[in-house]
Amino acid sequence: MTLADNLRRHFPVVRHTAYLATSVRGAVPDLALEAMQKALAWEAEFGGGHPEYAQRLQQARARVREHLAALLCTRPDRIALTDGAAHAVQLVLHGLPLWPGDEVVVSDDVDAAVWLAVHLQRQRRGIVVRVVDGRLAPDDLVAAVNAMTGPRTRLVVTAHVSPATGQRQPVERLCEVAHAKQAFLLVDGRQGAGVDAVDVEAAGIDFYAVDGGTWLCGPEGVGALYVRRDAWSVLEPAFAGPSALAAPGAVQPYGGFWLAPNAARFDCAHAGLAAWTGWAEALRFLRAEAGWDFIRTRVRGLSGYLLDRLLSMDGVRVWTPREGRAGLVVFQTARLAPDAVAAACAARDVRVEVLPDAVRAATAMYNQEADIDRLVQALAEAGSLRGRDSASLHGHDGAAAAGAAAAGTAAAGTEAAHDLSSGARPGR
CATH class of the missing domain: 3.40.640.10 (Type I PLP-dependent aspartate aminotransferase-like (Major domain))
Structure with missing residues (x-):
């Protein structure tokens, strides 16, 4: 049994769910639950x-x-x-x-x-x-x-x-x-x-x-x-x-x-x-049984695997830059709104998070490649990625998407700032 598999067995939620929603609420290990129950x-x-x-x-x-x-x-x-x-x-x-x-x-x-x-x-x-x-x-x-x-x-x-x-x-x-x-x-x-x-x-x-x-x-x-x-x-x-x-x-x-x-x-x-x-x-x-270095390496590896799987699909735009990533991967699909994507995933016991204009998946150290495969399969089965629906949503690398956004904003120089002293809200 690998270290990753040994650690994973301590998290009950991942035994039945592809849990990719750590950004909302992380899974609690069984040892912590036992300590809480004793307390x-x-x-x-x-x-x-x-x-x-x-x-x-x-x-x-x-x-x-x-x-x-x-x-x-x-x-x-x-x-x-x-x-x-x-x-x-x-x-x-x-x-x-x-x-x-x-x-x-x-x-x-x-x-x-x-x-x-x-x-x-x-x-x-x-x-x-x-x-x-x-x-x-x-x-x-x-x-x-x-x-x-x-x-x-x-x-x-x-x-x-x-x-x-x-x-x-x-x-x-x-x-x-x-x-x-x-x-x-x-x-x-x-x-x-x-x-x-x-x-x-x-x-x-x-x-x-x-x-x-x-x-x-x-x-x-x-x-x-x-x-x-x-x-x-x-x-x-x-x-x-x-x-x-x-x-x-x-x-x-x-x-x-x-x-x-x-x-x-x-x-x-x-x-x-x-x-x-x-x-x-x-x-x-x-800290002691996993180790922070292992956790960081594991998380980064899984987020890279998720990026690769999403970028190989037509009709997906990934907002997360490859080199600057950690554990979050943010993406859009061409045909389904974010809440519809989340619903399609939930129907298949895959948990992701809905943002106003995108979907966010979090790859924690207790996840495995099979969880990501289930997410990708859920997207495919939902029919949201068939064909080349939109050139603007075709398999961007997140770094390119971020670079394009940066170019448009950086050109404005100090106009990138919004003065909210009057109570105005920033455009999102």
Whole structure:
């Protein structure tokens, strides 16, 4: 039995489903489920008020920080715990000192939850939101961000891996651009953490949001935020709870309080013992039994196989660039709308994700080539790919599609930015 097969057997969902929807919700390994059940059983017997509950919870959270620190190439004391990536993003946008007229530059391909957090700050604090086309090729994206940042820019927001195209964004170079303008960089790692390597310390990334429920195989409602050491004194705790204090009871009725001396001061996580125990075990499994290098190699190999299969079919347009890919493959078909494609796949026990104008498939390390073959077969049986329906949808390599989009946008120079200070929405 190969390592891939041995790991796959720990994920119940893939035993009956070609599960290509990790970008929405990752599969949870059986070892993590068992750890959660034991934690729930202990709590049911002894109660959450038992003195040992807080100790067990603290230990589980400490293990999560340790595993995430190893993944991101940082230290555990620079990891704050949250309810997910969207929550982590909100902690940054709520906690930074932003004033009317301050500018936030946002890549337009970030998750909808990120947009919501940004627009709330525009409404409440009068910031100016400037939008860059996240579908640009890496060099053009860096140039566009550089052109639109200035003395009033306080924050640049981008995805680690674009949820719209599957392209790995040049976060290290964007960090250099942001810092050159005295701005911070916030990276949404929802689609990148665990499947694409990033060294947050070496890159100088200020804030990196992690979601436990996608590629990191944890339960829903857990996440984290990496906060660079130099940003601790700038970012204010947006919300505060007992775990953010330097010690239990380190708050007084008349105004005195003492926050944790590290990134734990930004903790705002509401999940209980079972959830954190389960995620800690899932991270241990991924790190120790699979290994991050194996996972990244496996994911990239499977996404390459999916690209090859799709590009060999007439009537398909692939938006994901071959060289810049990670685990996501975004594509369109000529005859069927995205929701119809997803329905045809679901009827054959193939799970993919529907985007507004495309379909997204996520190849995780627990997938295998047979899952991708089932997806391709489902598309063929649905009759969406017979004949050469449209020259514009004929088997593009994603790099060519991305390059064409980049050429059209880059020619506009700084016009790639949209000023949203009046509340206008970007064209998609």
